[in-house]
Amino acid sequence: MVIVTTATEAEALSLANQLVAEYLAACVQILPIQSIYRWQGAIHCDPEWQLLIKTRFALFDQVRDRLLALHSYEVPEIIALPLIAGSSAYLNWVKEQTQEPSGG
Template sequence: MTEIVDISTTTDDRAVAERIARAAIDRRVAACARIHAVDSIFRWNGAVETAAEFVVELKTTETARGAAEALLRELHNYELPEILVRPIIGGSQAYLDWVASEVD
């Protein structure tokens, strides 16, 4: 069975989020990309910051993980982009099989 992972990042620019999502699908490093708006509070360079951001979630395989992370670093607009990888421990087998079939 192919291991499925969810990779996420945040950006303050909707166009960057869409560019990342579309490139991940076009390059077949993800089967699905989801974008949603969030409000973030974080510490950066010693100050507490608040930002309206967009989370990009990529559904992909462990095998394609390196390529997906490289794409995020290539297209991201942040000096230090958040790149988090979460294993998918279960779910609809038909959906998980679809994710695996859509990723090169």
């Protein structure tokens, strides 16, 4: 699972649609969140939208590169968390809905 945040719901929807359309994600869930963080020496508190991207581990580099190309943030949060277990039916569905990773 890859986690990304955006400043607007519109950007979150755009990124999610692009990743699913390109078979880089099987599903993207979008949640409103509140973030408190330090940026350029100041503490900020802003609403954001969090994307939970369900994809194959082997596609992380492609997902990351696509997000970096499309994202509006100078330094977007793009992190991957391992799924250590899940129902085989769901995990198979994720695999079926995503492309085979491209080599190199």
